[in-house]
Amino acid sequence: MKVLKFGGSSVASSENINKVISIVKDSANKNKVAVVVSALGGVTDLLLEAGNLACSGNKDYIKTFEIIEEKHVQVVRELIPINNQSNVLGEIKKMLNKLENTLEGVFLINELSNKTSDKIVSFGELFSSFIIANAMQTNNLDAVLKNSQELIVTNNNFSNAAVLFPKTNANIEDFFKQNNSKIVMLPGFVAKTENGEVSTLGRGGSDYTSAIIAAATNASVLEIWTDVSGMYTANPKFVREAFPIPNISYQEAMELSHFGAKVLYPPTIQPILKKEIPICIKNTFEPDAEGTLITKESSNNNPIKGISHIENMALITLEGSGMIGIPGISKRLFEALSLEKINVSLITQASSEHSICFAISNNDALKAKTAIDTEFSYEIEHAKIEPVIVEENNAIIALVGDNMKSHQGISGKMFSTLGRNNVNIRAIAQGASEKNISAVILHKDIKKALNTLHSEFFENQTKQLNLFVVGVGNVGGKLLEQIKQQQAFLLKNLRLQVRVIALTNSKKMVFNEDGIDLENWKVALEKGTALNMDLFHQKVTDLNHRNSIFVDNTANENISKLYASYLKESVAVVTCNKIACSSNYTNYLNLKQLAREYNAPFLFETNVGAGLPIIDTLKNLIASGDKVNKIQAVLSGSLNFVFNNFNEENSFYNVVEQAGIQGYTEPDPRIDLSGVDVMRKILILARESGTRLELYDIENDSFLPKASLAVDTVPEFIETLKLEAEHFNKIYKKAAANNCRLKFVAEFDNGKAKVGLKEIPSNHPFYNLDGSDNIVLFFTDRYPVQPLIIKGAGAGADVTASGLFADIIRIGNN
Ligand code: ADP
Numbered sequence: 134m135k136v137l138k139f140g141g142s143s144v145a146s147s148e149n150i151n152k153v154i155s156i157v158k159d160s161a162n163k164n165k166v167a168v169v170v171s172a173l174g175g176v177t178d179l180l181l182e183a184g185n186l187a188c189s190g191n192k193d194y195i196k197t198f199e200i201i202e203e204k205h206v207q208v209v210r211e212l213i214p215i216n217n218q219s220n221v222l223g224e225i226k227k228m229l230n231k232l233e234n235t236l237e238g239v240f241l242i243n244e245l246s247n248k249t250s251d252k253i254v255s256f257g258e259l260f261s262s263f264i265i266a267n268a269m270q271t272n273n274l275d276a277v278l279k280n281s282q283e284l285i286v287t288n289n290n291f292s293n294a295a296v297l298f299p300k301t302n303a304n305i306e307d308f309f310k311q312n313n314s315k316i317v318m319l320p321g322f323v324a325k326t327e328n329g330e331v332s333t334l335g336r337g338g339s340d341y342t343s344a345i346i347a348a349a350t351n352a353s354v355l356e357i358w359t360d361v362s363g364m365y366t367a368n369p370k371f372v373r374e375a376f377p378i379p380n381i382s383y384q385e386a387m388e389l390s391h392f393g394a395k396v397l398y399p400p401t402i403q404p405i406l407k408k409e410i411p412i413c414i415k416n417t418f419e420p421d422a423e424g425t426l427i428t429k430e431s432s433n434n435n436p437i438k439g440i441s442h443i444e445n446m447a448l449i450t451l452e453g454s455g456m457i458g459i460p461g462i463s464k465r466l467f468e469a470l471s472l473e474k475i476n477v478s479l480i481t482q483a484s485s486e487h488s489i490c491f492a493i494s495n496n497d498a499l500k501a502k503t504a505i506d507t508e509f510s511y512e513i514e515h516a517k518i519e520p521v522i523v524e525e526n527n528a529i530i531a532l533v534g535d536n537m538k539s540h541q542g543i544s545g546k547m548f549s550t551l552g553r554n555n556v557n558i559r560a561i562a563q564g565a566s567e568k569n570i571s572a573v574i575l576h577k578d579i580k581k582a583l584n585t586l587h588s589e590f591f592e593n594q595t596k597q598l599n600l601f602v603v604g605v606g607n608v609g610g611k612l613l614e615q616i617k618q619q620q621a622f623l624l625k626n627l628r629l630q631v632r633v634i635a636l637t638n639s640k641k642m643v644f645n646e647d648g649i650d651l652e653n654w655k656v657a658l659e660k661g662t663a664l665n666m667d668l669f670h671q672k673v674t675d676l677n678h679r680n681s682i683f684v685d686n687t688a689n690e691n692i693s694k695l696y697a698s699y700l701k702e703s704v705a706v707v708t709c710n711k712i713a714c715s716s717n718y719t720n721y722l723n724l725k726q727l728a729r730e731y732n733a734p735f736l737f738e739t740n741v742g743a744g745l746p747i748i749d750t751l752k753n754l755i756a757s758g759d760k761v762n763k764i765q766a767v768l769s770g771s772l773n774f775v776f777n778n779f780n781e782e783n784s785f786y787n788v789v790e791q792a793g794i795q796g797y798t799e800p801d802p803r804i805d806l807s808g809v810d811v812m813r814k815i816l817i818l819a820r821e822s823g824t825r826l827e828l829y830d831i832e833n834d835s836f837l838p839k840a841s842l843a844v845d846t847v848p849e850f851i852e853t854l855k856l857e858a859e860h861f862n863k864i865y866k867k868a869a870a871n872n873c874r875l876k877f878v879a880e881f882d883n884g885k886a887k888v889g890l891k892e893i894p895s896n897h898p899f900y901n902l903d904g905s906d907n908i909v910l911f912f913t914d915r916y917p918v919q920p921l922i923i924k925g926a927g928a929g930a931d932v933t934a935s936g937l938f939a940d941i942i943r944i945g946n947n
Pocket residue numbers: 139140141142143171337358359360361363364365366367368369370393394395396397439441
C-alpha cells in the first residue's frame with residue numbers, strides 16, 4: 134500500500150482537488166492507497182481566527198465563520214453533481230452547525246482552552262476529507278472515508294498532542310486488515326484522547342498523520358504532495374535560485390524541517406525511521422517533477438544539503454558571576470522552561486560558564502523570562518545572577534548536511550560569508566555530530582543571509598550586484614546603456630549578474646526588485662513615484678540586498694551628503710560626483726573609514742580624468758608599497774579645449790563661447806576657468822596619495838584678470854573676457870615667443886599642491902595634448918625619473934559612464 138498526503142494548497146479549490154483526484158486515481162490503478170488530506174488551504178487559520186475573535190467577545194467571528202461556510206459550500210457546488218449535492222451539503226451544514234455552536238459557546242463564556250480550540254480547528258480536516266471522499270465516489274473511484282480520530286489516540290496535550298503508539302498502531306492495523314476498498318480517505322491532523330476528546334497533532338500535523346499510517350501499515354512509500362517540487366536547498370519563497378534536492382537522508386530532512394523547512398512537519402520522520410519507508414515529496418501542480426526522495430542514506434555527495442531558517446525567535450541570556458563552577462544551574466534553567474512547556478531551539482554556553490544563551494519562540498519569551506527570574510530569584514536578589522535578558526526579533530539560520538563533519542572549513546566559510554555581507558551573528562551552535570551549524574541573526578537579515586549562503590554553497594558562484602542609480606542625465610543614461618549592452622557578457626564571463634533595482638531623475642523614482650528592464654527604463658521611471666530621497670534610503674535599507682551599490686551620477690551636493698548613510702547600511706557607493714571627496718578632509722576620511730568598517734566599497738574613479746584609471750593606479754602603487762613624491766597633471770578637459778583653440782585669429786572670448794556651446798565647459802564657465810575644478814581634482818589625488826590637505830591649502834595662480842574675477846553674473850563675466858582681450862593675447866604671445874603652448878597644470882609636490890597656467894615647451898609630455906585629453910605623471914620611489922604616465926580622453930559622458938561601470942565591476946570582482 135502507498136500513503137499519499139495532500140496539503141492545504143493542494144486542496145484549496147475545486148480545481149486543485151480535481152488535480153488531486155487524478156493523481157490518486159493513477160496511483161490506485163496500481164496499488165491500494167491511503168489518502169490523507171489537510172483542511173482546504175487557509176481554513177485552519179480562519180478557524181483559529183474565528184475562535185480567537187469569539188473568545189475576545191468580538192462578533193466579527195460570525196463573519197469569519199461565514200467565510201469558512203462559503204468556501205466549503207462553493208467547493209461542494211463545483212465538485213459534486215447536482216443529484217448528490219444536497220446530500221453532501223446537508224452533511225456539511227450539520228457539521229457547520231456544530232462548529233457555529235461551539236464558536237457561540239466560546240463567545241458567550243469568553244474562554245478558549247486548547248481543548249476547545251482543537252475541537253474548532255478539527256473541523257477543517259473533517260470538512261475537507263468528507264468533501265473529497267464524496268468527490269472521489271462521484272468519479273466512480275472505490276473510495277471510503279475513515280475518520281482518523283477513530284484510529285489515532287493521543288495524550289491530553291491539546292493542540293500539540295503526543296501519539297500513544299501501541300493503541301494507535303493496533304487500531305490502524307485492524308482497520309486496514311478489514312478494509313477492502315482501493316482508496317481510504319482520512320483527515321490529517323485530527324485525533325482523539327483516550328477519553329474520546331478531540332485533539333490535534335500540532336500545526337502542519339497532517340504530514341505526521343500520514344507518516345503514522347504509513348508506518349503502521351508498512352506502506353511501500355509515503356508521498357507528501359504539496360505546492361513545491363520537493364525539499365529545496367532553501368525556502369524557495371525567499372531564495373529564487375533554490376532548487377529541489379533530489380535525494381536526502383532521514384536525518385538531514387529532519388534537521389532541515391526542525392530548522393524551519395516547513396515543507397515537512399518535523400515529527401513526520403520519526404514513525405517512518407525504523408521501518409525505512411521512503412518518503413517522496415511531490416508537487417501537486419507539477420506531478421511530473423522528480424521531487425525529493427528521503428531515504429536512510431542519500432547518494433548526494435554535497436556535504437551541505439540545505440539551508441533553513443526559523444523566524445520569530447527570541448534570544449535569552451542568563452549570566453552572572455554566581456554561575457561559574459556551580460553545578461546544577463543549567464538543570465534548574467531548563468527544568469523551569471520544561472515545566473512551562475517551552476521548546477528550546479538552540480543553546481550555547483561559553484566554557485567560562487559565565488553565561489548561557491538560548492533561543493526560543495518569540496511567543497514564549499515573556500513566559501520564559503518570568504519562569505527563569507522566579508527560579509533564580511534568590512541569586513538575582515543577591516546579585517549573583519543578572520535578571521534574564523530577552524532580545525526578540527531574531528531568527529535562526531542553519532546549514533544542514535550529514536557529511537559536514539568530514540569537510541573542514543564549512544563553518545568558517547559560513548560565518549565569513551555572513552560577516553562580509555554585514556549580517557550580524559548573535560549566537561552560534563554546532564553539535565559535535567556536525568549535521569547542523571546554526572546561527573542566530575536579526576530577523577531583518579534573513580533574506581540576505583539565506584541568499585548569500587545559498588550563493589556561496591549552492592550556486593555556480595554567480596554574484597548578483599544590485600544597483601540603486603541616482604541621476605539619469607547624460608552620464609546616467611550612458612551608464613544604463615552600457616549596462617544593458619554588457620549584462621549577458623558579464624553573466625557569462627565574469628559570473629556577475631548586474632541588476633538595476635532603482636532609478637531616479639530629479640522628479641521621480643522607481644523600484645523593481647526583479648531588476649528594471651533596461652530596454653524600457655524611461656517608461657518605468659515615468660510611471661514611478663515622486664522623488665523622495667528619505668524614502669529611497671528607507672527602501673534600499675528595507676530591501677537589504679547583498680551587494681547593493683548606490684550609484685550617484687549627479688553633481689548634486691545634497692546627494693553627496695547621503696553617502697555616509699548608505700555606507701553605514703553596508704551599501705557600497707560609486708560616484709562621479711566630486712563634491713564629497715573634495716569637501717573637508719574629515720568628511721572625506723570619515724567616508725573612507727565607514728567604507729572599511731562596514732565592508733562597503735566607496736569608489737570614485739571618475740572624480741579625476743573621467744574613465745581613465747588614475748585613482749585605481751594610484752591606489753595600487755600605494756598598496757604595493759610605493760610612495761608618491763610628485764604629481765604633475767593636466768586635468769581639465771575644458772581648459773585644454775580652450776587653450777588648444779585660442780590663438781591670434783581666434784580670440785579668448787570666442788573660444789570660451791564656443792566651448793560653452795559645444796558643451797566642453799560647465800554652464801557657468803567660471804567653475805572651469807577659475808581653476809576650482811582642477812583644484813578639486815588635484816586635492817583628491819593628493820589625499821589619495823596619503824596627504825592631509827584642504828581645498829584652501831591649494832595655491833591657485835589664476836590667469837584671469839582682476840576685472841573678470843570681480844563681476845557677479847555669467848554674462849558680465851563673458852563680457853569682461855571681451856574687454857580684457859589684450860590681457861589674454863599677451864599671455865598667448867609670450868608663450869608663442871618662447872615656442873611654448875599654454876596648459877593649465879596641476880602639481881602636487883612635497884606635500885603641497887598648486888594649479889595654474891604654464892608655458893609648456895615642445896619636449897614636455899604635456900605639449901602634444903589634444904582636444905579634451907587629460908594626462909597625469911606620477912613620480913614615485915619606483916618611478917623617480919621616468920614617471921608613470923596615464924593619458925587619454927578625460928571628459929565626456931561616454932567615458933565617465935564607463936569609469937563608473939568599471940567601479941561597479943571592481944566591486945563585483947572583489
Ligand atoms: P502543505 O500545505 O502542502 O503542507 P506547507 O505550506 O506546509 O505545505 O509546506 C510547503 C511550503 O514550505 C512551501 O510552499 C515553502 O514555502 C515552504 N518551505 C520552507 N522551506 C522549504 C524548503 N527548504 N523546501 C521546500 N519548501 C520549503
